Amino acid sequence: MSIFNVELIKTVDDSYEIEIGYDLMNRLIEDLETGLLGKIKKLSVITDSNVRDLYAKPISERLVQSGYKVDMFVFPAGEKSKTRQTKERIEDAMLEKGYRRDCAVLAVGGGVVTDLAGFLAGTYGRGVPFINYATTLLAAADASVGGKTAVDTPLATNLIGLFNQPQKVYLDIAAWKTLPRREMASGLSETMKHACLASRDMFEFIEEHLDDIFSYKRFACEYIAENNCKIKYAVVMKDERESGLREVLNLGHTVGRAIEAVSGYRLLHGEAVAIGMAAQVMLSARLGYMTEEEALRVTALYERAGLPVTIPDYIDREALVKKLYTDKKVRDGKLRFVLQKGIGDVVEFSPGVFAKPLEESLAREIIMEL
Amino acid sequence: MSIFNVELIKTVDDSYEIEIGYDLMNRLIEDLETGLLGKIKKLSVITDSNVRDLYAKPISERLVQSGYKVDMFVFPAGEKSKTRQTKERIEDAMLEKGYRRDCAVLAVGGGVVTDLAGFLAGTYGRGVPFINYATTLLAAADASVGGKTAVDTPLATNLIGLFNQPQKVYLDIAAWKTLPRREMASGLSETMKHACLASRDMFEFIEEHLDDIFSYKRFACEYIAENNCKIKYAVVMKDERESGLREVLNLGHTVGRAIEAVSGYRLLHGEAVAIGMAAQVMLSARLGYMTEEEALRVTALYERAGLPVTIPDYIDREALVKKLYTDKKVRDGKLRFVLQKGIGDVVEFSPGVFAKPLEESLAREIIMEL
Numbered sequence: 001m002s003i004f005n006v007e008l009i010k011t012v013d014d015s016y017e018i019e020i021g022y023d024l025m026n027r028l029i030e031d032l033e034t035g036l037l038g039k040i041k042k043l044s045v046i047t048d049s050n051v052r053d054l055y056a057k058p059i060s061e062r063l064v065q066s067g068y069k070v071d072m073f074v075f076p077a078g079e080k081s082k083t084r085q086t087k088e089r090i091e092d093a094m095l096e097k098g099y100r101r102d103c104a105v106l107a108v109g110g111g112v113v114t115d116l117a118g119f120l121a122g123t124y125g126r127g128v129p130f131i132n133y134a135t136t137l138l139a140a141a142d143a144s145v146g147g148k149t150a151v152d153t154p155l156a157t158n159l160i161g162l163f164n165q166p167q168k169v170y171l172d173i174a175a176w177k178t179l180p181r182r183e184m185a186s187g188l189s190e191t192m193k194h195a196c197l198a199s200r201d202m203f204e205f206i207e208e209h210l211d212d213i214f215s216y217k218r219f220a221c222e223y224i225a226e227n228n229c230k231i232k233y234a235v236v237m238k239d240e241r242e243s244g245l246r247e248v249l250n251l252g253h254t255v256g257r258a259i260e261a262v263s264g265y266r267l268l269h270g271e272a273v274a275i276g277m278a279a280q281v282m283l284s285a286r287l288g289y290m291t292e293e294e295a296l297r298v299t300a301l302y303e304r305a306g307l308p309v310t311i312p313d314y315i316d317r318e319a320l321v322k323k324l325y326t327d328k329k330v331r332d333g334k335l336r337f338v339l340q341k342g343i344g345d346v347v348e349f350s351p352g353v354f355a356k357p358l359e360e361s362l363a364r365e366i367i368m369e370l
Numbered sequence: 371m372s373i374f375n376v377e378l379i380k381t382v383d384d385s386y387e388i389e390i391g392y393d394l395m396n397r398l399i400e401d402l403e404t405g406l407l408g409k410i411k412k413l414s415v416i417t418d419s420n421v422r423d424l425y426a427k428p429i430s431e432r433l434v435q436s437g438y439k440v441d442m443f444v445f446p447a448g449e450k451s452k453t454r455q456t457k458e459r460i461e462d463a464m465l466e467k468g469y470r471r472d473c474a475v476l477a478v479g480g481g482v483v484t485d486l487a488g489f490l491a492g493t494y495g496r497g498v499p500f501i502n503y504a505t506t507l508l509a510a511a512d513a514s515v516g517g518k519t520a521v522d523t524p525l526a527t528n529l530i531g532l533f534n535q536p537q538k539v540y541l542d543i544a545a546w547k548t549l550p551r552r553e554m555a556s557g558l559s560e561t562m563k564h565a566c567l568a569s570r571d572m573f574e575f576i577e578e579h580l581d582d583i584f585s586y587k588r589f590a591c592e593y594i595a596e597n598n599c600k601i602k603y604a605v606v607m608k609d610e611r612e613s614g615l616r617e618v619l620n621l622g623h624t625v626g627r628a629i630e631a632v633s634g635y636r637l638l639h640g641e642a643v644a645i646g647m648a649a650q651v652m653l654s655a656r657l658g659y660m661t662e663e664e665a666l667r668v669t670a671l672y673e674r675a676g677l678p679v680t681i682p683d684y685i686d687r688e689a690l691v692k693k694l695y696t697d698k699k700v701r702d703g704k705l706r707f708v709l710q711k712g713i714g715d716v717v718e719f720s721p722g723v724f725a726k727p728l729e730e731s732l733a734r735e736i737i738m739e740l
Contacts, residue, residue, distance in 0.1 A: 001391035002592065004599045006515060007607070008384035008535060015378050021371035084458055095525040098696075123493070126520065126531050145376055150496065155465040161496050162532075165378060222372065229374045237377070326468075 014165035042103040046117035048077040101125035110136035118149030122164035135175035137187025145232040186270025200344030252277035258323040274307035384535040412473040416487040418447040421479040471495035480506035488519030492534035505545035507557025515602040556640025570714030622647035628693040644677035
């Protein structure tokens with residue numbers, strides 16, 4: 001018998017920039033021309049059917065002019081495409097076109113595109129670099145910081161994936177204008193969640209400037225894009241592997257994700273989160289962590305943004321409660337709720353701590369009422 | 371416009387032990403009982419139809435006795451199972467059984483099992499820990515050091531995957547006895563490749579003790595298991611991400627992998643590598659890097675081990691040449707050959723250097739002759 005020690009201690013630098021601005025295509029091209037991807041000259045542009053003509057095609061054409069070999073890989077827009085099958089189809093198409101390890105991936109689109117493309121890049125040739133060109137507020141809120149990439153499976157959302165950091169992220173605010181209002185509101189849902197968990201100032205800014213946001217005023221859009229990044233970054237930096245602290249980002253998501261799944265994705269992610277937030281503030285208020293007024297103020301802002309704050313009738317509440325316990329964050333059948341403390345803070349949350357019986361029964365009650 | 375810097379510099383410790391010995395099941399249980407996996411109490415045992423009853427089942431039963439929740443996930447033995455579909459089926463089965471992020475994967479089997487299970491572990495819940503219990507010589511030679519995990523696709527072998535380091539590797543030499551002779555020889559093929567590229571002593575040991583190896587004499591098996599690790603480790607440590615140096619491990623693989631693919635996997639990996647090595651030593655000899663006698667000595671050892679050193683008649687040589695250029699290591703349609711220098715060394719190899727026209731045409735000639 002003998003033991004052989006494999007010593008693998010190393011320093012990894014996964015740092016990257018997030019650039020926030022209007023019409024960032026030129027900035028992307030400049031960055032590539034000044035060496036963002038080193039010697040790589042082959043780019044797989046991954047996008048969806050909504051974004052193809054608006055952004056991915058013009059960007060691809062500019063890249064070809066700059067001397068890149070570019071192919072576009074397009075899948076049907078929507079969360080339903082965020083699957084292992086879509087990933088597989090794109091992988092096969094890239095292989096077919098001769099893409100090997102000497103390529104990079106450019107994701108152009110919303111959160112579904114960036115999640116899927118980032119995961120694909122992480123396992124293509126055991127990892128090729130990728131860049132996110134995010135065209136939606138949800139992607140700006142959700143997919144810009146943190147390196148989480150994943151796909152959904154029939155039994156769980158976002159469970160198969162990777163932590164994988166991009167080379168750079170572009171948040172193109174100009175692109176938000178092309179979003180249907182429903183998508184914009186859905187993105188705003190995660191933004192408001194960030195405000196609720198970390199910044200009363202940001203919450204008040206959104207209350208005051210909700211109309212400016214929906215009319216795409218540049219100052220308002222930049223403010224929320226920047227503050228999304230700041231808050232996520234502050235949380236994620238302290239806990240890159242989600243061992244504990246990062247879970248505060250799941251505020252409203254315990255119920256939200258279950259609703260999203262039970263709705264069969266009739267609800268957008270941000271809509272499901274809005275209902276989850278409504279449930280969460282009710283729970284937090286009943287447990288005494290925030291006042292009834294604060295809870296109502298949160299719910300009112302979600303409503304003003306055109307988001308649902310009650311459970312739609314077509315959702316079976318019993319099925320929803322059952323789904324809660326199959327969430328991927330559920331350990332050994334025990335639930336965990338992140339609870340809000342006033343507006344702009346959360347109740348301290350330790351990795352090993354699960355929902356108390358009182359919290360679980362209150363949550364069940366709230367689901368039945370909501 | 372604003373730029374937000376995400377600073378992500380960190381030190382990662384991926385160190386692990388490789389334990390080489392006879393009947394290591396008890397050692398595995400001891401390690402688990404003394405905290406190898408921390409608090410994790412749920413184990414997904416991934417194995418194939420050959421290894422299930424011999425090792426995976428007894429190990430699983432012992433784990434259950436030790437208080438673990440264990441499920442076995444079994445797929446049909448063979449390289450043909452090393453696919454995204456098999457990975458997906460096991461993921462779904464694990465989800466169905468309630469496996470979330472609080473689990474670990476225990477791979478019990480040969481290289482196909484460890485490659486697939488290591489990849490699956492790397493993307494399950496964005497990464498859960500895994501342990502390799504390797505039961506074949508090929509796994510000992512190939513899958514023990516280096517952290518390469520992957521699956522095959524219709525268009526490329528090992529192209530979709532991850533670098534993912536296990537918590538520990540067990541190389542159970544006793545298990546080699548249960549291998550069909552053909553599998554043992556296939557594993558020895560990679561071992562002899564290691565000797566050829568890095569150790570004349572090891573090459574001579576194998577020449578002298580080939581019969582001891584095939585009669586599973588403990589000293590001989592331990593010697594080759596240990597020296598496989600040493601050589602691979604020395605190479606991999608200097609180049610974890612395969613930017614250059616690590617490619618020396620592809621000795622014999624440029625042609626070998628193409629033959630494996632063109633044979634439709636009628637040839638085992640090690641058999642295809644044996645033919646690739648025969649082609650490689652001919653090429654190296656013709657280019658003057660080794661003598662004719664040395665080349666014949668290598669080929670003779672492969673033959674004595676019962677491995678093929680000529681291209682089977684059913685393989686279309688034109689198709690083979692074409693396949694060479696679709697290998698995943700081929701960049702921009704340019705081939706790269708690792709060439710042997712005498713016995714126990716390789717010709718220095720730089721990342722940017724491709725095969726010269728002379729080398730390519732010689733290689734083509736050799737393929738037509740072999």
